[in-house]
Amino acid sequence: MALVKELKAEKEDVWIPSVCNICYSNCTIRARRVDGVLVKIEGHPEAANAGGGGRICAKGQSGIMLLYDPNRVNYPLKRTNPEKGIGIDPGWQRISWDEALDTLAAKLKEARQKDPRSITLTFSAVDTLSFGFTAAWWMALNYFSNWWVSGAGPHCGNGEHAMAAILHGAIHTQVDYDHCNYLLMFGCGAGAGMYYNATASMRWIADAKVRGMKVVVLDPLLSTPAERADEWIPIKPGTDGYVALSMINLLVNEYNLYDAEHLKTHTNAPYLIKKNGKYMRDRETSKPLVWDAGEGKAKTYDDPTIKDFALTGTYGVDGETCCPGFQALKDHVKKYTPEGAASISGVPAGTIRRITKEFGEAARIGSSIEIEGHKLPHRPVGVLYFKGAQAHKHTLWTAMALSLLPEIVGAADTPGSLLGSNPRCLGYPETGLPRWEPIEGPDGLLIAGSWIGPPPSALSEVKVPENISLQEISPLSVLGTGQPFTLLDPAKYGLKYTPEVLLMTGCNVIMTHTEIPKVAEAIKRFPFVASLSLHLDEVTEFADLILPEASYLERYDLPQPPTLAGYHNSAILKEWLTSLRQPIVEPLYERKPRHEIIFHLLDKLDLWQDFAATYNMVAQLREPYLLDPNKRYTWTEILDLTLKSHFGEDHNLEWFKKNGVIKWKKKPEESYWKHFMKLRVPIYFEWFVDLRERTEEVLRQLTYGEELDFSDLQPLPDWGPCASHEEKRPGFDLYAFYYRVPTHTFSSTYNNAWLDDLGQIDPTVYNLVMNEDYGKKKGLKEGDWVWIESMYGGRTKGKLHLTQGVHPECLAIANCGGHWSKYLPIASQPEKGSCFEWLMKLDPKCVDWTVQNWDLCVKVKVDKA
Amino acid sequence: MEVKVRFYGQFRLLVESGKITLHIDPPATLLDLINHLCQQYGDKMKRMLIREDTGKPRLKPEVHIAVKGKSWDFTSDLVALNEVLGENDREIEVFFIPPLQGGK
Numbered sequence: 001m002a003l004v005k006e007l008k009a010e011k012e013d014v015w016i017p018s019v020c021n022i023c024y025s026n027c028t029i030r031a032r033r034v035d036g037v038l039v040k041i042e043g044h045p046e047a048a049n050a051g052g053g054g055r056i057c058a059k060g061q062s063g064i065m066l067l068y069d070p071n072r073v074n075y076p077l078k079r080t081n082p083e084k085g086i087g088i089d090p091g092w093q094r095i096s097w098d099e100a101l102d103t104l105a106a107k108l109k110e111a112r113q114k115d116p117r118s119i120t121l122t123f124s125a126v127d128t129l130s131f132g133f134t135a136a137w138w139m140a141l142n143y144f145s146n147w148w149v150s151g152a153g154p155h156c157g158n159g160e161h162a163m164a165a166i167l168h169g170a171i172h173t174q175v176d177y178d179h180c181n182y183l184l185m186f187g188c189g190a191g192a193g194m195y196y197n198a199t200a201s202m203r204w205i206a207d208a209k210v211r212g213m214k215v216v217v218l219d220p221l222l223s224t225p226a227e228r229a230d231e232w233i234p235i236k237p238g239t240d241g242y243v244a245l246s247m248i249n250l251l252v253n254e255y256n257l258y259d260a261e262h263l264k265t266h267t268n269a270p271y272l273i274k275k276n277g278k279y280m281r282d283r284e285t286s287k288p289l290v291w292d293a294g295e296g297k298a299k300t301y302d303d304p305t306i307k308d309f310a311l312t313g314t315y316g317v318d319g320e321t322c323c324p325g326f327q328a329l330k331d332h333v334k335k336y337t338p339e340g341a342a343s344i345s346g347v348p349a350g351t352i353r354r355i356t357k358e359f360g361e362a363a364r365i366g367s368s369i370e371i372e373g374h375k376l377p378h379r380p381v382g383v384l385y386f387k388g389a390q391a392h393k394h395t396l397w398t399a400m401a402l403s404l405l406p407e408i409v410g411a412a413d414t415p416g417s418l419l420g421s422n423p424r425c426l427g428y429p430e431t432g433l434p435r436w437e438p439i440e441g442p443d444g445l446l447i448a449g450s451w452i453g454p455p456p457s458a459l460s461e462v463k464v465p466e467n468i469s470l471q472e473i474s475p476l477s478v479l480g481t482g483q484p485f486t487l488l489d490p491a492k493y494g495l496k497y498t499p500e501v502l503l504m505t506g507c508n509v510i511m512t513h514t515e516i517p518k519v520a521e522a523i524k525r526f527p528f529v530a531s532l533s534l535h536l537d538e539v540t541e542f543a544d545l546i547l548p549e550a551s552y553l554e555r556y557d558l559p560q561p562p563t564l565a566g567y568h569n570s571a572i573l574k575e576w577l578t579s580l581r582q583p584i585v586e587p588l589y590e591r592k593p594r595h596e597i598i599f600h601l602l603d604k605l606d607l608w609q610d611f612a613a614t615y616n617m618v619a620q621l622r623e624p625y626l627l628d629p630n631k632r633y634t635w636t637e638i639l640d641l642t643l644k645s646h647f648g649e650d651h652n653l654e655w656f657k658k659n660g661v662i663k664w665k666k667k668p669e670e671s672y673w674k675h676f677m678k679l680r681v682p683i684y685f686e687w688f689v690d691l692r693e694r695t696e697e698v699l700r701q702l703t704y705g706e707e708l709d710f711s712d713l714q715p716l717p718d719w720g721p722c723a724s725h726e727e728k729r730p731g732f733d734l735y736a737f738y739y740r741v742p743t744h745t746f747s748s749t750y751n752n753a754w755l756d757d758l759g760q761i762d763p764t765v766y767n768l769v770m771n772e773d774y775g776k777k778k779g780l781k782e783g784d785w786v787w788i789e790s791m792y793g794g795r796t797k798g799k800l801h802l803t804q805g806v807h808p809e810c811l812a813i814a815n816c817g818g819h820w821s822k823y824l825p826i827a828s829q830p831e832k833g834s835c836f837e838w839l840m841k842l843d844p845k846c847v848d849w850t851v852q853n854w855d856l857c858v859k860v861k862v863d864k865a
Numbered sequence: 866m867e868v869k870v871r872f873y874g875q876f877r878l879l880v881e882s883g884k885i886t887l888h889i890d891p892p893a894t895l896l897d898l899i900n901h902l903c904q905q906y907g908d909k910m911k912r913m914l915i916r917e918d919t920g921k922p923r924l925k926p927e928v929h930i931a932v933k934g935k936s937w938d939f940t941s942d943l944v945a946l947n948e949v950l951g952e953n954d955r956e957i958e959v960f961f962i963p964p965l966q967g968g969k
């Protein structure tokens with residue numbers, strides 16, 4: 001008996017706070033470890049508002065299966081088969097860590113001697129490691145030059161990100177769910193385990209709906225968010241922008257539902273616009289002029305004597321005719337009638353009129369609310385949109401139109417409305433760190449104070465591209481997408497160096513970029529490819545060396561990066577939150593945390609100093625916690641200094657290991673910054689005129705300049721068709737489009753056994769979703785296998801699910817299924833979905849170059865397999 | 866006064882050693898230092914560091930300058946760049962950080 005008691009007392013049973021990383025939402029978790037084995041993951045109760053809202057989604061729970069997946073790669077491997085290709089087995093051979101690190105260091109050294117830019121680093125948008133860490137080792141290794149971000153691949157929100165920066169000083173937007181009464185969503189997964197704050201926003205939206213918020217979803221698919229909405233409005237892919245423009249037209253030209261006070265005070269709506277599309281400027285100061293309707297004369301926009309900003313009318317100034325930006329917008333959108341929108345989008349004109357009226361009236365223009373002693377405008381409406389709406393040929397126009405919709409009713413960064421996430425942080429009270437806020441740029445317009453790279457603004461520069469992503473030519477884009485183009489034809493794209501090493505960390509670019517065979521060819525152009533991997537997936541078929549990585553449950557990290565305004569899991573209201581990711585178990589087998597692998601490489605390449613100096617700067621470290629560049633630290637020592645620097649001496653690594661999470665109050669001055677800072681945002685994007693001129697100047701210097709279309713850079717949005725809208729060949733009668741499901745994170749979770757079980761319950765996860773009526777007409781039945789042929793010639797196969805829950809002219813393809821690696825036995829079963837990229841074409845015409853976004857709708861033919 | 870300047874990122878393509886020592890007359894400001902660098906390395910350095918077409922010179926959006934935990938970037942105004950460098954500000958770091966990660 002005594003022995004049994006003693007054993008029981010020794011049995012380990014602990015809950016460890018940490019942070020999820022199955023997706024990028026960074027939910028704060030606690031994990032139960034019993035006798036060294038992870039047995040349960042749940043939401044951290046302390047993260048009750050931010051950080052996942054104290055809960056986690058199904059993907060988060062399934063982390064256990066990632067940790068113990070018998071198909072994880074556990075030892076360093078080298079390739080023995082020199083032949084590379086899709087489906088060709090590399091002939092992996094186990095090697096020692098010493099051999100792996102020596103080989104990689106030697107290749108990197110050789111490449112750096114030629115030109116550090118000859119090294120390309122890939123990264124997954126899902127992988128939320130400390131931003132300071134990533135920035136610092138990239139800076140050290142390849143001068144932060146060539147990268148290839150994927151995971152989400154080109155299915156990115158480049159348009160929304162640009163608009164979030166320009167209009168909200170943020171990287172993306174969320175809604176003030178505590179006060180919002182009417183939410184419109186266009187092709188966006190918010191509230192259904194996708195989009196940002198994935199788990200937290202499920203509760204925020206559910207609570208708001210209980211409170212009475214109405215949700216209307218426009219989407220070709222009765223998606224998970226649409227199922228939960230009050231109303232689903234099926235819409236043809238790529239037409240959201242037209243509907244938004246017609247709604248703006250109704251609001252400003254028919255219903256007179258716009259917030260004049262907001263437009264006058266917080267936007268450039270009163271700035272006078274000349275016939276050439278540019279501001280009328282004051283001769284002396286060069287500042288934009290407005291018309292003071294009180295005194296009947298032009299004044300500079302910041303003149304304190306202005307009595308009343310004119311928003312409408314035309315005026316003669318300095319012998320030229322001009323009108324306020326708002327008048328220009330009113331005139332511009334007149335051609336976008338609800339009837340026109342109906343004929344393009346399939347949404348009935350009556351429905352467009354009704355939802356516009358509901359939206360405009362729900363905005364309660366003129367009302368105010370008191371929050372913590374501040375009387376602020378109350379505009380309880382929001383418009384969220386993401387990939388579904390914007391992944392089309394005219395991404396920028398669509399994003400501009402959808403972003404202007406809330407702006408003109410004043411529903412921006414004010415209670416109840418669309419909020420930037422997160423433009424302003426005044427820091428932890430004790431230290432004032434981390435800190436960022438928007439600044440005033442040229443012409444009184446806002447520039448985001450922290451973004452992912454230089455935020456788009458009138459100061460944005462256009463350069464002759466030297467990097468393989470071609471991003472330098474598209475400063476509105478958050479990430480560049482040109483890699484396969486440049487790699488396949490370096491001479492044409494004027495590369496000044498030869499790509500030598502591809503070092504991949506956590507992404508599967510081959511299944512997430514575009515036309516798969518061409519991306520495969522592009523990867524083959526690197527003489528040496530190494531991959532830090534969790535699994536042997538499709539892209540690792542092209543690797544020469546595999547370094548087995550520890551998962552997020554086996555490593556330390558600070559996933560809420562100090563200077564990245566994303567702060568993904570911080571609530572938009574009430575509180576800021578930072579939590580520590582820590583190992584629940586020590587790395588299993590021979591897996592190593594990325595930090596350890598990179599530090600070994602930095603040592604071998606003598607690059608530690610560069611890392612330390614960059615980390616100090618990017619992570620906002622302050623004396624006395626700065627890294628000494630002459631000293632070698634461990635990752636946990638660095639985290640300790642970072643945490644102390646941001647949260648004070650008492651909140652060191654040990655404190656975080658025990659408590660997991662630190663929270664502090666988010667003030668109205670931060671959430672609703674607009675009313676506490678004198679900054680304007682554009683409703684007329686005047687600086688795009690100049691940006692286009694400067695871009696065209698650069699394009700003229702490029703041999704490939706004519707292939708890149710920047711004609712959408714104009715101050716007000718229009719609507720234009722995608723190539724799919726113009727495909728009229730017989731048989732190509734369905735629009736195939738890509739959509740996301742809450743069950744999987746891009747391509748990375750398909751081998752997870754629990755998620756696979758879940759995916760099989762929902763027929764929209766792995767099947768091709770086709771309208772029942774269309775299926776019947778074609779003699780197709782539920783469960784039939786079909787071949788899909790795209791207008792570009794690409795083909796893929798899939799199993800049908802017939803339903804009324806999809807637009808009759810559409811075929812919906814979920815996420816990034818259709819794996820083929822033999823090392824992913826669950827994911828690679830034939831009935832586990834289809835990969836959209838087989839239908840795509842590597843063609844500059846398929847990209848909106850203004851923001852480097854791919855057009856993800858293609859016309860297809862479907863035939864029984 | 867003697868100021869050590871270390872360059873990171875693509876500045877290294879221009880200043881290969883990555884580290885130089887400058888002699889500038891005290892009292893010197895960051896702006897003096899920037900002007901000095903532009904003189905020494907010419908137009909290419911100037912094009913990488915500052916832009917003047919916005920009414921007043923600003924650091925380029927990709928450029929960050931750090932001195933012992935203080936840092937300046939394109940959001941810093943001229944007043945900040947005109948702050949006199951003190952005794953402890955003799956080691957200056959200049960970074961070039963282009964757009965980077967992202968995408969969700």
Ligand code: SF4
Nearest residue numbers: 020023027057060198
């Ligand atoms: S939303 Fe993302 S981060 Fe949160 S629990 Fe789910 S998978 Fe994890």
